[in-house]
Amino acid sequence: MGLKLLFICTGNTCRSPMAEGLAREMLGDVVQVSSAGMEAWEGEYASPHALEVLAERNIDLSKHRARRIREELMVEADWIIPMTHAQEEGLKRQFPQHVHKFRCLGDWGKQKRDVRDPWGGSLEVYRQTAQEIGELxxxxxxxIP
Structure with missing residues (x-):
């Protein structure tokens, strides 16, 4: 297995698990993908709307359990990909030794943008978020190589 990508969001129940599932589907065995949250409650399930939206795409998140970022995850990853610039800045402060690995998901192309948090939103908001993550x-x- 080649490149290792770690997607980061706040609680590891919405955006980063959706990014993990979508990336796994899109990139296959070319990369290893995982996710974590800045303020995750260990063991939480993915949000029901995230589960449903990805199930509509035949991606199963039912086994996902939230986990909080920690040094071991930072060491293992080749790229650490937060959903927002604020999260990227927080990661730089908390893990300055890995600053060269951080790059916000919205910064891989010419645009510089954050992925809005769908938490608490409607199913349609989650669909829009999944669509945006897929595009990014x-x-x-x-x-990536």
Whole structure:
């Protein structure tokens, strides 16, 4: 297995698990993908709307359990990909030794943008978030070796 990508969001129940599932589907065995949260409650399930939206794409997140970021995950990853610039800045402060690995998901192309948190939103908001993550992952796919 080649490159290792670690997707980061706040609670590891919405955006980063969706990014993990979508990336696994899109990139196959080319990369190893995982996710974690800045403020995750260990063991939480993915949000029901995240489960449903990815199930619509035949991606199963039912085994996902949230986990909090920690040094071991940072060491293992080749790229650490937060959903927002604020999360990237927080990671730089908490893990300065890995600053060269951080790159916000919205920064892989020409655009510089954050992925909005769908938490608490409608199923349609989650669909929009999954669509946005998918688009950004396609840009990332073009950038990785």
């Amino acid at each position: 992952l396609r840009v990332l796919k073009e950038q």
